[in-house]
Amino acid sequence: MPAHAAHHDDREIETLEEFDATVSARGTLAGYRVQAVDLTDRTRELLSTDTAGAVFLGCAMREDAAAKIRTDGALVFPPVPGLPFDPYRGALYAPDELFASLSDGYEATPDARAYAWFQRTKADGDIHASMLRAVHDDSVSDALDELLAGARVVGVMGGHAMARGTEEYAGAARLGQELARAGFTVATGGGPGAMEAANLGAYAAPFEAEMLTESLELLAKAPHFTPSITQWATAAFEIRSRRPRGGRSVGIPTWFYGHEPPNAFASHIAKYFANATREDGLLARCNAGVVFLPGAAGTVQEIFDNATPNYYESRGEPTPMVLVNRAHWTERLPAWPLLKSLARERSMEARIALVDRIEEAPEALKRLGG
Numbered sequence: 001m002p003a004h005a006a007h008h009d010d011r012e013i014e015t016l017e018e019f020d021a022t023v024s025a026r027g028t029l030a031g032y033r034v035q036a037v038d039l040t041d042r043t044r045e046l047l048s049t050d051t052a053g054a055v056f057l058g059c060a061m062r063e064d065a066a067a068k069i070r071t072d073g074a075l076v077f078p079p080v081p082g083l084p085f086d087p088y089r090g091a092l093y094a095p096d097e098l099f100a101s102l103s104d105g106y107e108a109t110p111d112a113r114a115y116a117w118f119q120r121t122k123a124d125g126d127i128h129a130s131m132l133r134a135v136h137d138d139s140v141s142d143a144l145d146e147l148l149a150g151a152r153v154v155g156v157m158g159g160h161a162m163a164r165g166t167e168e169y170a171g172a173a174r175l176g177q178e179l180a181r182a183g184f185t186v187a188t189g190g191g192p193g194a195m196e197a198a199n200l201g202a203y204a205a206p207f208e209a210e211m212l213t214e215s216l217e218l219l220a221k222a223p224h225f226t227p228s229i230t231q232w233a234t235a236a237f238e239i240r241s242r243r244p245r246g247g248r249s250v251g252i253p254t255w256f257y258g259h260e261p262p263n264a265f266a267s268h269i270a271k272y273f274a275n276a277t278r279e280d281g282l283l284a285r286c287n288a289g290v291v292f293l294p295g296a297a298g299t300v301q302e303i304f305d306n307a308t309p310n311y312y313e314s315r316g317e318p319t320p321m322v323l324v325n326r327a328h329w330t331e332r333l334p335a336w337p338l339l340k341s342l343a344r345e346r347s348m349e350a351r352i353a354l355v356d357r358i359e360e361a362p363e364a365l366k367r368l369g370g
Contacts, residue, residue, distance in 0.1 A: 012142075013037060014090030019045075029054045029074075035090040035139070039065070057139075058088030080132065084113035087136040092143045092250075093269040095240070098262060099233055106229040106261065111271075115258030118273055133273040141281060144270045147250070148285055154184040154370060155286035157302045158194025158293030160260055165220030169197045171358040172293055173212060176201025178362050180247050184288055184370075188266065189302075190251025192225050192232070194293045196263035200236075203246035203265040215239045229261050236264035252282040279305060289320030289351075289370035291361045294328040303335050310348040318348035320368035326356045 013019050013034045023029065023045050030052045039046060039061040046065040054074040066076050080087060098111040106112050121129035156176060162169050176186050176198035186202040188195035200219075204212040218235060225232040240246070251266030256275035272278035283290065283306045290306055292299060303323070310318035321339070323329045329336040336354050343349040353364040 012090070016042075023049055033057065034059050036086055036088045037090070058086060083132070084110055084117050085136060087132045087139065089136070089139050090143060092140065092147060093262075093271055095237075095262070095264040095266070095269065098269060098271070099237065099264060102230065102233055102237065106233060111261060112229075114271075115255045118255045118258060122273075137272045137274050137277050140270050140272060141277070144250070144252075144268075144281070144285070147268055148185065151185040152183065152288040153187050153250075153286050154179050154288045154365065155187045155282065155290035156194065156198035156293065157189065157290060157295065157299050158198075159295030159299055160191050160193040160195065161296070162193035162197065162293075163223040164196075164216070165223045168294070168358075169194070170216050172197035173201040173204070173216065175291065175358050175361055176249065177205050177212060180205035180249065182362065186249040187282060187286060188249070188251055189282060189298075190253030190262050190266055190269055190271070191257070191260045192263060194295065195251065195253075196236075196265060199249045199251055199263055199265035202249035203240075203267070204243075205247035207243060207246070211243055215243075225261055233261060233264055240264060252278055254278045284309075284315060287319060289322065289365050289368065291322045291324060291365065292329075293358065294325045294332075296333070300333055300335055303339065307339055307342060307348070310351065311342055311346060313347060318351045320365050320370040321348075321352045322361050322364045322368070323352075323354045324356075324358050324361055326354055329354060 011032045013022055013032055014037065016037055019034065019037055019039070019042065022032065028050045030050045031054060033055045034057065036058045039059050043062045043065045046061065047068050051069040051072040051074040054069065056069065056074060056076045058077060058079045060079055070076055077088065099109050101108040156172065158172060162172065172194045179186050180202035186198055188198050200215065201212065204215060218239060222231045222235040246267065248267045249265070250268050250270065251262055252270045253262040254272045254275045256273065262269055262271060279302065283302065292303055306321060309315045310321065323336055339352060343352050351368050353368055355361055355364050
């Protein structure tokens with residue numbers, strides 16, 4: 001099969017290039033799944049190619065082509081008009097996509113419009129809206145699995161309240177940078193604060209040290225996403241425009257917390273409507289361990305969401321867990337004593353650590369087998 005033909009074992013086609021290469025190489029689309037590809041200009045190919053058993057998800061096409069492939073026995077799920085998102089999307093979001101039209105204010109962006117749609121539909125009991133959300137989230141999970149196949153993923157969890165311009169924020173950024181330079185894919189909850197800092201560090205990984213220092217100084221001028229998400233996000237895009245082609249990392253946010261915008265430094269954004277799907281999926285994909293920075297209720301929840309499969313070994317061998325800031329996790333929010341008690345005399349006991357300083361986290365991960 002040519003390099004650009006459908007590259008998935010499950011016979012998915014997600015780009016026009018893959019469509020063309022598959023038709024040319026195989027001469028058939030029978031049994032394929034074509035996902036969110038604009039086929040308006042491929043009528044001749046659709047009319048002349050066997051599509052028996054194929055499924056077309058959100059593919060724009062001419063009506064004569066749609067009628068023919070239905071006659072072949074294919075299933076056609078047409079695009080849904082009027083939505084601010086594509087439920088059948090074949091790839092993760094990019095920051096530029098979610099923040100398109102930012103110059104007109106954050107409220108004009110696809111991210112804000114998707115949140116507004118979610119707010120309108122989440123409580124009305126409309127089965128069509130709930131189906132669209134579920135299809136979208138499943139498509140995002142599929143794209144995320146494809147992106148991370150074979151990657152060593154380290155999660156960095158922490159609170160959204162960590163402000164730009166603080167030493168804590170700078171430390172989280174240096175952590176993300178070090179992890180990325182060590183060959184890990186950094187994954188975060190994709191939001192502001194500690195999450196943004198870790199994604200920023202991974203973005204800065206290919207550049208010289210001065211880039212991160214300069215970026216931290218610039219971002220400090222818009223320390224928080226309130227009162228203006230527009231100013232907060234614009235500062236991040238200024239850095240991206242000055243230094244394009246930054247390092248890869250993943251952000252996994254949710255419209256459930258839509259008042260918190262996604263950060264612009266994750267190269268790939270897996271944004272979900274269902275927060276439970278997002279939380280479990282984020283932690284399940286951190287196969288090389290998780291670093292927990294100081295946070296509040298959300299971070300505490302993530303600690304024990306991660307501890308449970310490690311305790312029961314339901315995902316296989318326990319993965320490393322590193323908690324940062326002894327005073328925070330033993331006095332302010334004493335999650336560490338409970339975690340240590342849970343781990344006692346189990347396999348996960350050798351995979352947990354508490355460190356005082358964020359600079360100690362990479363070495364602790366390494367010591368625990370990350």
